[in-house]
Each structure stands twice: as C-alpha cells, then as structure tokens.
Amino acid sequence: MAGALPVSPLAPKGGFPDLPVIDGVRFATIAAGIKYRGRADVMLAELASGTTIAGTFTRSRTRAAPVLDCQAKLGEASDGPAAILVNSGNANAFTGIKGVEAVQAVTAAVASETGVPQERVFTASTGVIGEPLPHERITTVISKLGSSLSPDGIADAAKAIMTTDTFPKGATRSVEIDGKTVSVAGIAKGSGMIAPDMATMLVYIFTDAKISFDLLQRYTADMCDATFNKITVDSDTSTSDTLLVAATGASGADIDQATVKGKAAFVRALHEVMLDLAHQVVRDGEGATKFVTIDVRSAKTKDDAQLVAFSIANSPLVKTAVAGEDPNWGRVVMAVGKSGAEADRDRLSIWFGDVEVARNGQVSPDYVEANAAAHMKGDEITIRVDLGLGDMGATVWTCDLTTQYIAINADYRS
Amino acid sequence: MAGALPVSPLAPKGGFPDLPVIDGVRFATIAAGIKYRGRADVMLAELASGTTIAGTFTRSRTRAAPVLDCQAKLGEASDGPAAILVNSGNANAFTGIKGVEAVQAVTAAVASETGVPQERVFTASTGVIGEPLPHERITTVISKLGSSLSPDGIADAAKAIMTTDTFPKGATRSVEIDGKTVSVAGIAKGSGMIAPDMATMLVYIFTDAKISFDLLQRYTADMCDATFNKITVDSDTSTSDTLLVAATGASGADIDQATVKGKAAFVRALHEVMLDLAHQVVRDGEGATKFVTIDVRSAKTKDDAQLVAFSIANSPLVKTAVAGEDPNWGRVVMAVGKSGAEADRDRLSIWFGDVEVARNGQVSPDYVEANAAAHMKGDEITIRVDLGLGDMGATVWTCDLTTQYIAINADYRS
Numbered sequence: 047m048a049g050a051l052p053v054s055p056l057a058p059k060g061g062f063p064d065l066p067v068i069d070g071v072r073f074a075t076i077a078a079g080i081k082y083r084g085r086a087d088v089m090l091a092e093l094a095s096g097t098t099i100a101g102t103f104t105r106s107r108t109r110a111a112p113v114l115d116c117q118a119k120l121g122e123a124s125d126g127p128a129a130i131l132v133n134s135g136n137a138n139a140f141t142g143i144k145g146v147e148a149v150q151a152v153t154a155a156v157a158s159e160t161g162v163p164q165e166r167v168f169t170a171s172t173g174v175i176g177e178p179l180p181h182e183r184i185t186t187v188i189s190k191l192g193s194s195l196s197p198d199g200i201a202d203a204a205k206a207i208m209t210t211d212t213f214p215k216g217a218t219r220s221v222e223i224d225g226k227t228v229s230v231a232g233i234a235k236g237s238g239m240i241a242p243d244m245a246t247m248l249v250y251i252f253t254d255a256k257i258s259f260d261l262l263q264r265y266t267a268d269m270c271d272a273t274f275n276k277i278t279v280d281s282d283t284s285t286s287d288t289l290l291v292a293a294t295g296a297s298g299a300d301i302d303q304a305t306v307k308g309k310a311a312f313v314r315a316l317h318e319v320m321l322d323l324a325h326q327v328v329r330d331g332e333g334a335t336k337f338v339t340i341d342v343r344s345a346k347t348k349d350d351a352q353l354v355a356f357s358i359a360n361s362p363l364v365k366t367a368v369a370g371e372d373p374n375w376g377r378v379v380m381a382v383g384k385s386g387a388e389a390d391r392d393r394l395s396i397w398f399g400d401v402e403v404a405r406n407g408q409v410s411p412d413y414v415e416a417n418a419a420a421h422m423k424g425d426e427i428t429i430r431v432d433l434g435l436g437d438m439g440a441t442v443w444t445c446d447l448t449t450q451y452i453a454i455n456a457d458y459r460s
Numbered sequence: 461m462a463g464a465l466p467v468s469p470l471a472p473k474g475g476f477p478d479l480p481v482i483d484g485v486r487f488a489t490i491a492a493g494i495k496y497r498g499r500a501d502v503m504l505a506e507l508a509s510g511t512t513i514a515g516t517f518t519r520s521r522t523r524a525a526p527v528l529d530c531q532a533k534l535g536e537a538s539d540g541p542a543a544i545l546v547n548s549g550n551a552n553a554f555t556g557i558k559g560v561e562a563v564q565a566v567t568a569a570v571a572s573e574t575g576v577p578q579e580r581v582f583t584a585s586t587g588v589i590g591e592p593l594p595h596e597r598i599t600t601v602i603s604k605l606g607s608s609l610s611p612d613g614i615a616d617a618a619k620a621i622m623t624t625d626t627f628p629k630g631a632t633r634s635v636e637i638d639g640k641t642v643s644v645a646g647i648a649k650g651s652g653m654i655a656p657d658m659a660t661m662l663v664y665i666f667t668d669a670k671i672s673f674d675l676l677q678r679y680t681a682d683m684c685d686a687t688f689n690k691i692t693v694d695s696d697t698s699t700s701d702t703l704l705v706a707a708t709g710a711s712g713a714d715i716d717q718a719t720v721k722g723k724a725a726f727v728r729a730l731h732e733v734m735l736d737l738a739h740q741v742v743r744d745g746e747g748a749t750k751f752v753t754i755d756v757r758s759a760k761t762k763d764d765a766q767l768v769a770f771s772i773a774n775s776p777l778v779k780t781a782v783a784g785e786d787p788n789w790g791r792v793v794m795a796v797g798k799s800g801a802e803a804d805r806d807r808l809s810i811w812f813g814d815v816e817v818a819r820n821g822q823v824s825p826d827y828v829e830a831n832a833a834a835h836m837k838g839d840e841i842t843i844r845v846d847l848g849l850g851d852m853g854a855t856v857w858t859c860d861l862t863t864q865y866i867a868i869n870a871d872y873r874s
Binding site: 104106107108109137139140141142143144145174175176177178362363366367369370372375376377379380382383384385387388389390391392394404406407408409447448449451452453455456 | 520521558590776781783796797803866
C-alpha cells in the first residue's frame, strides 16, 4: 500500500526539511522485506554513551510487545550507550509469547552487533496487527545495518518507518542555551489510527542537549500532552504508539544546570518540534484534504474544553461537512451537545475562520453564508466555539473525512 | 435529498409491514413544503381521551425547542386526549427564541383545531439544524390535517417523518394479556446522526393497552435502554431524538392490574417492537451495506462490556474493514484497547461469525482466514469478543462505514 498513494495535498510545501546532524547519533536503514518490497523497512539509530532517553507510550490496554518492553526499560535512568530499532510492515501486536520472543531476538541481535547493553535497546514495530513478526528477516540484516551507520542518515530513517504515510515527516529547531547551541531534530510516522492518547505514531526526537532522565521525562510528557495528545485523525488509538526523546549531551549545554531562561528555551524548541511533527501527522491523515483547527474557548473547566474540542474533531458528520466545504454549523452544535461537557445552548457562539455564524444560541444577525462558505474552500479550516461559561480553552487539530479514507482502510491489508 | 437515494440493500425484504389499527389513534399527513417538494412532510396523530403517554429524549446539552417542550409536558401524568405533530425538513434546533415561538404557534394551532389541550400537544421536528422553522407553513394546513384524520394512516405517517431515510420503518406485535388482545404498533425515522444516547431518531409507538403513566414510563425507559440506546451508525447524537409511547386503553387490558405474566407479555411486545425499529434504523444507516452485531462477553462489569462494544461499533477502522469485507481482527484488538474498559490482552478471544480468529491474545491455532473472509461477505456480520475477565456482557448493533456515507453527508444541506 505504502508508496501507492498520492502525496497528501496538505504535505508541507518545502518537502522534507534539512535536519542537522546531532552529535552522538548515527543512523542506518535497510530493506529487510518484512512486508513491503523494494523499500527500506528497518531503521537503526545508535546513541553514544552519555545519552538519556525519555518516552511516552500508547495508553491502550492491548499494547504491543515492543511497547511493553520499552516501557520496562525506560523505567530506570541511565546514560549509557543505547540503540533504537524500528521496523514497518508488521506491528508485532497481539502476537502472544511469539511477540515477546521476537523482541527478545531483535534486541539481542542489536546488542551483540553494536555492543549496546540489551536493556538499552529499544524497538518499535508498526503495520499489521496480529501476524507474527518474521524477526529473523531483521536479525539476519543486523550486521549490515551496524556496518552502515552514519551521522546523516536521519532522512532515510524517516522514510523507513512509513506505512500508509504519503510523505516522510521531520522537524528541527536550534536554540542558544547559556551561550551554547542546542539542536533538536525529530522524525515521525503516522497517518491513520490516530487519536489520543498519543495518536498512533512513532516519533523519535534527538538532541545534543545534556539533560537528566528525570527532567527530560517531565518535559517530554508535558510537551507530548500539548501536541501529540491534541491531534486526531479518526479517533482510533494504536496499540503501538511510541515517542522517544534521546539527548546525547554532545553540545555540552547542561539543561539541568541552565538558567530558567535556558530551560524555557529548550522546552520551547522541544515543543515546536513536537507540534510541527504532530501537525504533519494530521496533514498526512488518511484521505485528508483539509487541515482543521478546533479552538474551544470560555469553557468552565479545561476538561470540558477538551471534551468539546475532541467531540467536534471526531464527529463524522462535522468531518464530512468539512470535506464537502459546507459551513454546516448545525453539526458543530450537535457535537457540542453530545460531548458530555457542560454547555448552555443559548450562550454558544461559533465561527468558521473569522466569520461568526452563530451567537448566543442562534444564527448571527449579520451572517452571510457565502462568507463562511468561502472559508471552507481553503485547505486550512478553523472552527472556533465559545461556550460562554468560563475562561478555560483547548485547541486540537484534525483533518476532514473523505471517501479516500474509506478506500484506504477498506482494503489496507490486502 | 430524501427520495433521491436508492433503498438500502439491508431494508427488510417484505417492505413496510401491515400495521394494525390501534383503537383511539387517528393519523393525517400533508405536504406543507417545509423543505422537500412533492411529498408529505407533516404528520398529525390524534389520541383519544384515556391515553397515557411516556417518552424518552436525547441527552444532548443542545436539545431543540420541541424536545424541551415535550419533556416539560411529559412531566405530569395525564390521560386526557392528546396529539402529536411532526415535521421533517427542518429540526427547529438552535433557533433561539424563534424556535420556542414556533413550537408555541404550532401547538396552539393543533389545540385549536383538535380541541386537545395545548399542554397535551407534542411536537417534533427533524432535518436541518439552525434554520428557523417556517411554522406558518404548518399552521396554515392544520385544518386540512384535522379534517383528514383517519384510523389507518400510520403507513403514510411513517413516510412523512423521513429525512435521509431510504425506507419507512414500522413494526408491530400482538399479545394476549389476561384474556384480552393487546396490539403494539410503532413507526420510526432515522439513518444518520445515530448514536446513544437514544440514537438520532423519532419513534412513535401506539398501543391499545390501558396502563398508568408511571408504569408506562418505567417500561419505556427500560426498553429504550435495551434497544435504541444500543445502536450506533456514526457515533453522532442528535439534538432532537424523541421516543413517545402512547397507550389508548381501548383494548380494556389493564396492565397495572395484570398478572406478572401479563405484565411480562406486554413488556416483551414493547421490547420487540422497539428492537425491530432500532434494527431498521441501523439497516437504513447512511451508506450501510452490512448489518453488524457486536457481542461482548465475560467483561468484569456491565459498563465495561458496553464500553468495549461501542468502542468496536464506533471505530472507523473496524467499520471500514467491514465495508471492505476484511476480517481484520487486529482492528478489533485496537478498539478493545482504546475503550477505557479493563482488558487483558492475553485473555482476549475474538470471533467473526462462528469462526474463532483469536484466542487468549493471539491468532487461533487452527485459524483459516478464508473461513472468516467468507463470513464477512454476507450482509449480516457478527463480531464476538470474549474478555475472559468476568460474567457481564453487552450487545450493540451498527453498520459499516462506506464511501456512500461520506457522499451523503458531504453535501446533505445542499
């Protein structure tokens, strides 16, 4: 399937960005023939001694074996050398004891090839659920992978982890922290089965900052919540979501010892890279033709704001209206009503872009549908809702629901 | 839009059933030109003195004016004469004070024409949200409606309340209760914006049983929970859902005074009529080509069972797999995992029809995909999940998600 789909019309215009080399990280990719033919489907990242790694994972109750393995390994702080191996084409999920054995085999092979302790080898698998991972196809190519590691292979790595993605996803930011330059560079994959918690994605972010596991884990969890936990394509949550942030320390900039301003600069860079990648995942939402921002304001509580925002973002009727370029604000009202959040129909106001369509529970006095319809014709749609009840807000991002989504998903496996 | 769509392939083979006359109920319909042209879009039901009326309604926080009016009126028990007026084409929802005035105008006109007290005139409106109801188009035809009331107009009434429905929906059961024959006959509309609570529907059920308001309300709420609250087409919940059960008492069978067996017979008839109508709504789900039963067993709690069942039933990835006739049980695993219910991956078993596809967290040892694929080719699909944790279960009904759903909803208003 991958490669057969046309590139999303919402793909970033400039193509894959120029990602900087992060000192202490080397990449390799290879075509192991796990499922796809004629393309790289395994990537290995090797991290130098001194690297701390933080992460967040799917909250699914049916987590895949690699996820459980990563979670167990992340539990203990360490800054020894490390490795990340990812395959596409098979999720190694719901594979029972065979799944555990596959993780064991792959991590042992990576450890043996790279000299990284096995408890610092992290894996992820993405693709079809329920079929045993043919792990020997990976272990037989490990030495080839190991011998081709290179500092500037990150763009190839972004391609190797794709499944139904129509473009590889990368983002970077650099900041000055107390006189030293710190770079953050990340890659991601994901386009369907995307919803909180965490959306269905694999995300790997590398930085040359020096930072303790505890602080990096806190920043990672917070920024993940503000970015990847605020997007949805189809409300479906994967069994395999994994986000890892690896900090090699090579820049010498020590975040734990940095000033408040220095810490803030690092967090901002991390946030921007994650938000950029999260938006790219939505832009590659299966069948997407519109990038939609849902902006909810004046809710009584933050939870209410988020409930309303996701209720709108996940509503098939709202998403199909967006696909049809129809400013059908009645469906927004419906989605607010069903959200479970406190809402008062007669205080509700709604905008499409800058066009106020409804105020205090009825159509705006000077509403002209042609204006809202004009906004809907663009490929960046904003739906703003003011609940008129309090001062809490939430913003989430999604895409429209098109016949192409159905076409992709009605026969993804075949 | 209505009438333009081909009849659902899942429509009952026999067409609209022969519904019995319920003594004490008369119907009339008329083409008032509210939105549709060339078809009846208003129906009036008149109920004789002695009729008790129970009801359940959408739990949306943005309920439409007619819903709020009905709820207020149902609050007090009464068995005087009553009337129900329903229009299609406009939902009179999110219309502010104008919406309240429209309900006031219509109920006053019905009261004046029929002699029914205004506080016993119930209305419902279904169609586009947010546009003021042109209520004068209804009030000007009230006298024509009143003069054409007839005991056997229920089939026409079922047609008049349709919107994107592709077939009218009716069901009936008769039972002997303590030596007397009691008939129950109901009609419904609904095909999109269907989800609990209550699914997005209008349902009117008539019976000649004699029954107190309190008992009828209890039975109605319980049976609604077992039927209409167990279906979903698209997880979207309407602002206008209304179910009314009117009992004229004309049969002389007094349910309050009946034996336990007599009461049970009445409840069973009510349950069967509601279930029949609920299934017809799913069968007319927008774009549906498969009727899907989701059967969850061995959950720890009833709530968990229902969470899992609806998580599967509402998953776009499961629904598109069903559309593609793909026994993609990995997506069922995913939906169990994201449901929020307690689940243990390694105790989970899954069947498509009678074919066990997964047992205890991995593919079944003797699974042959061709067998599951054969089941998926039918138009009645069953997905059974055993959580292996307890003894509670839930069954819900849904349909597949097809490109036709998108086509219908991307331009419903235009």
